Every structure is written in structure tokens, then in C-alpha cells.
Amino acid sequence: MKNRVINIGIIGFGTVGAGTARILMKRHKELQAQLGVSLKVKNIADLDMKTDRGIKLPRGVLIKDAHKILNDPDIDIVVELMGGINPAKEFILEAIKKGKHVVTANKALLAEKGQEIFRAAKRQCVSVGFEASVAGSIPIIKIVRESLIGNKIGNIFGIINGTANYILTKMTEECVDFGSTLKEAQDLGYAEADPTFDIEGIDSAHKLAILAALAYGLPISLNKIYTQGITEITPLDIGFASEFGFKIKLLAIAKPSGKEVELRVHPTMVQESMPIANVNGVFNAIYVEGDATGAGLYYGKGAGDMPTGSAVVSDISDIARHIRAGAADRMQSFDISGRSGLKVKKMEDVSTCYYLRMSAIDKPGVLSKISGILGDNNISIESMIQKGRKREKAVSMVLMTHEAREKDMMKALKEIKKLRVVSGKPLYLRVEGAHA
Ligand code: HSE
Numbered sequence: 001m002k003n004r005v006i007n008i009g010i011i012g013f014g015t016v017g018a019g020t021a022r023i024l025m026k027r028h029k030e031l032q033a034q035l036g037v038s039l040k041v042k043n044i045a046d047l048d049m050k051t052d053r054g055i056k057l058p059r060g061v062l063i064k065d066a067h068k069i070l071n072d073p074d075i076d077i078v079v080e081l082m083g084g085i086n087p088a089k090e091f092i093l094e095a096i097k098k099g100k101h102v103v104t105a106n107k108a109l110l111a112e113k114g115q116e117i118f119r120a121a122k123r124q125c126v127s128v129g130f131e132a133s134v135a136g137s138i139p140i141i142k143i144v145r146e147s148l149i150g151n152k153i154g155n156i157f158g159i160i161n162g163t164a165n166y167i168l169t170k171m172t173e174e175c176v177d178f179g180s181t182l183k184e185a186q187d188l189g190y191a192e193a194d195p196t197f198d199i200e201g202i203d204s205a206h207k208l209a210i211l212a213a214l215a216y217g218l219p220i221s222l223n224k225i226y227t228q229g230i231t232e233i234t235p236l237d238i239g240f241a242s243e244f245g246f247k248i249k250l251l252a253i254a255k256p257s258g259k260e261v262e263l264r265v266h267p268t269m270v271q272e273s274m275p276i277a278n279v280n281g282v283f284n285a286i287y288v289e290g291d292a293t294g295a296g297l298y299y300g301k302g303a304g305d306m307p308t309g310s311a312v313v314s315d316i317s318d319i320a321r322h323i324r325a326g327a328a329d330r331m332q333s334f335d336i337s338g339r340s341g342l343k344v345k346k347m348e349d350v351s352t353c354y355y356l357r358m359s360a361i362d363k364p365g366v367l368s369k370i371s372g373i374l375g376d377n378n379i380s381i382e383s384m385i386q387k388g389r390k391r392e393k394a395v396s397m398v399l400m401t402h403e404a405r406e407k408d409m410m411k412a413l414k415e416i417k418k419l420r421v422v423s424g425k426p427l428y429l430r431v432e433g434a435h436a
Contacts (some may be wrong), residue, residue: 005038008067011091012082013062015047016105016132016326018053019309023046024316025055035320039194042268043069046082055403070094077319079312080104089113096120096128101323103161105132105308108197108398111206111222114213118336126324127327129315134207135160135284137307138300139314144214144288145334153215156254157181159433160207162282162302163191163198164250165319168238168267169280172247175235181331190282200229200252201265206253212263215288216256217340221263224344228266232427237357241269243385244355245275248429269355297298348407353382355401358416360391366421371420378414379404394423400431 009019024031025040032038044057066082069075070091078095080102082088088109089323093116095102102121103112110117110133126226131141134159144153155287159165163185170181182199185191197203207223230250241248246269255262271278275297279285284302289295301307360366371381380402387396401409413426 004324005039005040006323007042007072007075008077008079009042009072009075009314009318010044010079010081011046011066011069012080012090013048013053014042014081014083015305016308017044017046017081018055019081019307020312021053021057021079021305022055022308023211023309023313023407025089027313032144033319035324036316037320038116039320040317042072042075045069049238053122054239055215066091070098071102074325075100077101077103077316078370079316080106081312082106083108085109085112086165089117092117092128093120096124099124099126100258101127101129101319102130103132103319105312106189107133107203107206107210107359108258111220112167112207114210114220127319129312129319130210131315132308132311134210135286135298136300136302136304137309137310138284138286138298140211140286140288140316141214143296143298144211148288148290151292154289154291156211156215156252156286156288157276158204158208158211158252158284158286159249159276160252160284160285160302161198161201161204161250161331162285163195164201164204165279165284165435166190166282167199167232168230168248168250171233171235172238172242175239177235178233184432199231201227202229204252204265208254208263208265210285212254213336214334215254216261217338218261218344219336219338221344224263226264226266226347226350230267233267234427236396237355237427237429240357240385240396242272244269244383244400245272246270246355246431247272248435249277249279251276251432253432256342259340259342261342264350265295266348269429273435292358292424319397331433347408348405349407351403353431354379354399354401354404354409355429355431356401356413356426357428359394359423360397360419361392361421361423362388362395363392363421367397370399370416370421370422373412373415374399374401377404377408378413379408379412385431396422411415419436
């Protein structure tokens with residue numbers, strides 16, 4: 001067994017594929033010493049055979065046709081790093097059908113089709129490793145699935161999209177608007193040419209769907225996650241947030257309570273004193289409460305060739321260990337069947353404190369009209385700032401509320417929007433860490 005070779009086929013030779021291959025080649029000897037098997041990259045499939053990835057592969061390793069990997073009986077582990085839903089899903093299911101173990105970084109695919117993929121893997125007694133799908137270098141899948149197994153997991157708050165965090169950090173530090181910060185992030189290669197998934201919170205929702213399933217034994221519930229992006233945030237809101245002692249972060253939130261769990265992704269005002277408020281730039285951080293451990297904050301790089309490649313190699317190594325020990329489907333030992341009975345809470349029933357900003361005419365009686373609507377909808381005001389004094393002209397009016405139900409707030413906002421003294425759409429942000 002000592003000299004057993006484990007053959008690996010990588011599908012997708014982009015950023016993460018290249019990082020993975022680089023680590024496997026650079027650390028081949030050390031990995032062999034630690035695992036007792038030799039990890040060999042037999043083939044890497046990619047349609048682009050020309051781009052120089054800065055890695056010297058032995059002749060014949062880079063191929064065009066992924067089916068060669070899937071049909072190769074010698075390949076033990078298929079590593080899917082191409083992204084997207086199709087054909088990644090077909091390739092993974094084909095690999096599983098052929099009895100191969102799979103490692104993937106594909107959070108969109110797992111969030112949408114994970115249930116089907118994990119079921120197929122269980123039937124075939126093979127492993128699916130997905131450490132690289134959430135938060136790159138932070139081993140959060142392992143933490144939630146294994147390290148915290150002795151805990152009932154409570155609230156989770158995550159900054160799990162580096163692009164959005166980079167944009168919000170820049171806007172905060174340099175007081176620049178969303179559009180120009182996004183453009184800069186794209187020019188620097190942080191944001192994709194199509195940044196929709198990052199800035200609209202969809203990428204964070206994919207990752208939250210995976211984390212919540214593992215943490216609470218839920219089926220993966222992407223379509224039940226309330227998702228709102230950061231495109232409407234302005235430097236003005238960041239400034240007001242700071243006056244109240246808060247920062248604005250795109251948070252992925254999971255809050256279990258009783259038989260329900262809140263799952264939501266949205267820009268959130270977090271108290272400046274909370275450690276997660278000080279996670280800046282492209283970094284990720286995930287705060288997880290365990291009933292035995294108490295609160296923990298896990299921090300690190302959430303993307304990039306080597307940080308994410310490191311997570312892929314960790315899964316490959318786990319599978320190699322299990323193959324060696326003859327327990328190769330061990331990584332399927334988590335329960336996302338829904339046996340826990342927990343249901344995702346409807347967003348309209350969620351209660352949080354709110355920040356509201358509206359443009360209102362500066363004249364007597366306006367505030368009482370607004371506060372009247374809030375009061376009629378069971379919403380109590382905690383504090384208020386009016387900026388400037390412009391008799392009979394529009395000024396920014398900012399309110400913080402005590403805890404209120406989403407349903408009530410949405411109704412109140414509709415009514416406020418109809419007031420003639422309020423111009424434009426009021427902006428609202430949910431608040432975490434404030435006193436209810
Ligand atoms: N696009 C993601 C981010 C990285 O900006 O964090 C990969 O998950």
C-alpha cells in the first residue's frame with residue numbers, strides 16, 4: 001500500500017485549477033510522506049490548450065477532452081474546477097457513476113443541484129469534497145461538518161464574498177461611489193467582467209445554502225434564501241452608519257430559533273466594535289456560534305489560485321487517506337436530509353432593527369407624518385438625524401428603529417413612499433448588533 005499511486009484528473013485549468021496543480025506538484029514529496037500514497041495528476045482537461053499558466057506540465061498531461069478523464073479507469077479522483085452548472089453537473093454525475101471520487105469548488109452547482117449530487121455519491125459509496133466551495137482558504141466546511149460536530153450550531157454571520165467586501169471597504173475608506181469602485185475592482189481583476197453574482201449577493205447565497213445545510217441538517221435551500229445586493233449603497237449611507245457607530249457589510253446570515261431558521265444575505269449595518277465589522281478588503285470571515293465552543297471567528301483569504309487550490313488539495317488528501325484506509329465514502333457523513341425538521345423562516349416574519357434614509361421636505365409636520373406611519377405599523381424609532389436645514393427643500397432624514405417585523409416595515413415604507421413630502425425611494429438597511 002505504501003507506494004500506491006492515486007491518479008487525479010482535473011477538469012478546468014483556470015485560476016483554481018492552476019493553483020491546485022501547482023501545489024500538488026510543488027508538495028508532491030511531502031504529501032506522499034504524510035499520506036502514504038503518491039498523488040499523481042494524470043490529466044488536466046481544458047478547452048484552452050494555449051494560455052500559459054506558468055506551470056510546466058509533463059507532455060500529454062494537458063488534454064482537451066474531459067471525457068478522457070471520466071472514461072479512464074485508472075483515475076481515482078475527478079477534480080471539477082470549471083464552474084457553471086452545465087456541463088459541470090453532467091461531468092460530476094458521470095464521474096460518480098463510474099465510481100470515482102469527486103472534488104469540486106463549484107458553489108453555484110452545489111447550491112442548486114447538491115442534493116442530487118450527494119445522493120448519487122451516497123448510492124455509489126464515493127466521496128464528494130467541496131471545501132473550496134466556500135471561503136477559499138478558510139476550512140469552514142471541515143469546521144462546521146467535523147470540528148464542531150459536538151455542538152448545536154447557533155447563529156452564523158459570514159462575509160463570504162471578497163469582491164463585495166472589497167467594494168464596500170473601498171467605499172468606506174475613500175468615500176467613493178459604488179460604480180467607480182466596481183470599475184476599479186474589475187480593472188484590478190478582483191471582480192469578474194460580469195460581477196452580477198458578487199454584487200447582487202447571489203454568490204454569498206450559494207455559499208450560505210451550503211453552510212446552512214451542513215450546520216442545521218437542512219436540505220440545501222437556495223431558493224428560500226432572501227438575497228439583496230450592495231448596488232444601492234451610497235457613500236452617504238456609509239457616512240451616516242459611521243455616525244451611528246456602524247459599518248456596512250454584505251452579510252450572509254443564518255439564525256436558528258425554535259423550529260425555524262432565518263437565512264438571508266443583504267447589506268447589513270454591523271456595530272463597529274464587532275470583530276466582523278473590521279474584516280476588510282477581499283478577506284472573508286465567518287462567525288459561528290456553537291453551544292459547547294461559544295462564538296468563533298474564522299478569517300482568511302476567500303479566493304485566489306493558491307488559497308482555493310489549498311482547499312482543493314485538502315479534499316484530495318482526505319479522500320486519499322480514506323482510500324488508503326478503505327473507508328472512501330467517509331466524507332458523505334453529514335445529514336442534509338431535513339430530518340432535523342427545521343424550516344426556513346419566511347422573510348416577512350423576520351424581525352430586525354432598521355436604518356432608514358429618505359429625502360424629505362424640511363418643514364413642520366413632516367417628521368410626525370413619517371413617525372405616525374411607523375407607529376401605525378408597530379415600528380418604534382430609536383434615534384434620528386436630519387442633515388442640514390433647508391426650509392421647504394429636501395434634506396436627508398435618517399432613522400434607526402427598534403426591532404420590527406419585515407412585513408410591517410415593508411408596509412410602512414410603501415406608505416412613506418406615497419407621502420408628497422418624501423421624494424424618491426427610501427433606502428433601508430437591516431442592522432445587527434444593536435440593542436432591540
Ligand atoms: N467571487 C468570489 C468572491 C470568489 O469575490 O469572493 C470565489 O468564491
